[in-house]
Amino acid sequence: MAGLDGSPESAAAAAWAADEAALRNAPLHLVHALEERPAPGATEHAQRLLRVAVARAQRAHPGLTVATGTPTGRSTAAALASGTGPDGPAGLLVLGSRGRGALAGFLAGSVGLAVAGAARCPVVLVRRRGGSHPQPDTAAAAGPGGAAEQGGTGAPGRTPAAAGDVVVGVDVFEPCGDLLAFAFEEAAVRGCALHALHCWSLPAAYGYAAAVDPDIRTQVARQVSGSLTDLLLPWRRKHPSVPVVARTVPGPAAAELVRAAEGAAMLVVGRRAALLPFGPRLGHVAHAVIHHAALPVAVVPHGE
Structure with missing residues (x-):
């Protein structure tokens, strides 16, 4: 509609x-x-x-x-x-x-x-200016051997989405089945790659310890990357034809999602479907992405 x-x-x-x-x-x-x-x-x-x-x-x-x-x-x-x-x-x-x-x-x-x-x-x-569906660039989504990147961490701006790809922002600590179902289905009907991005920051509890011991940041990054891999695994099995690029990036979610989705066909974000005391509303990440992304943005209710 x-x-x-x-x-x-x-x-x-x-x-x-x-x-x-x-x-x-x-x-x-x-x-x-x-x-x-x-x-x-x-x-x-x-x-x-x-x-x-x-x-x-x-x-x-x-x-x-x-x-x-x-x-x-x-x-x-x-x-x-x-x-x-x-x-x-x-x-x-x-x-x-x-x-x-x-x-x-x-x-x-x-x-x-x-x-x-x-x-x-x-x-x-x-x-x-985003009123049409770009054609997917399947070659750009594939690695040297023709298979998409399977996961890992990355610096901001790395592994940009190709024209026609779908980008989804994922929170590995929240239920997001409806969000991933929509994102994988969109990638499947387009015949394009799906870029799944989780943005993270060190908990405040780490404080001074993170500055003294740089390995703490590396360990947290590895743990978050593993969580994203586990979260995506059943959806990859359900949609084996969809190439998946999974990345975890330290930084503010809205800014990193907008940057990662430059040139893509669609950016998918979630919002909690449960009614709040003052009625339904968008979260701050979805709100910021809607205001700053140049491409079509899909907002998917989840966790109802």
Whole structure:
């Protein structure tokens, strides 16, 4: 399902969603949310937007099944977060995000952030220039012998994702089955490599000891790398055709994920699905990644 509002960003989101639906051989549902009492001409305007989007999607993907809808009576965020299409709950929700430039980040908008923090299904936020699916560079993902790197640690900026690859941020200390299921499936349908990245820092308890004994950092890095390898093993077995590049990197998660995903097709991050005292919301890593990554960002609820 893709939400439209007439902006170039939402048009890019609709194009991206059409590509995704074609990859998955799934129907596409395009929606334009209306207020409970639409202004004069609002309904007609919404229908025109939807007709244009349908024509573009079917021109790009002949034979694609496209349905439309204009939900009313609730806020735009609530209408989209419900993710209900003609065939039931949507498997994926796609929205546009408004750019403000590389230095300032970009304004995802209150609707996009609210939906990403509340939807029960994965939400993909697409910037205007990220409205198409890059083709995977399988050669770049492979090593000298044609097999992808199997794991290890790395310095920031090492092993960049190739065009068309999928990057996922993983916390080895949190349940992330839904997150990895989505990331591996996305890599599988694209026929590309999956880059799994865990960012870490030394616990404060190590304090002065880490400065005196550099081996402590090496030992922690080795332990975290082993945990990531163990976490990915059952998913590698389930998706043997997906090349996997697993890395652990010391540093702030959001900055390292954005850097690692430069040139990739998608960056996947998770958010806790459990309701918090003040309602659902995004974690600080997902929030920062959404604001600063130039590529489509998928936010996957997990741990419900």
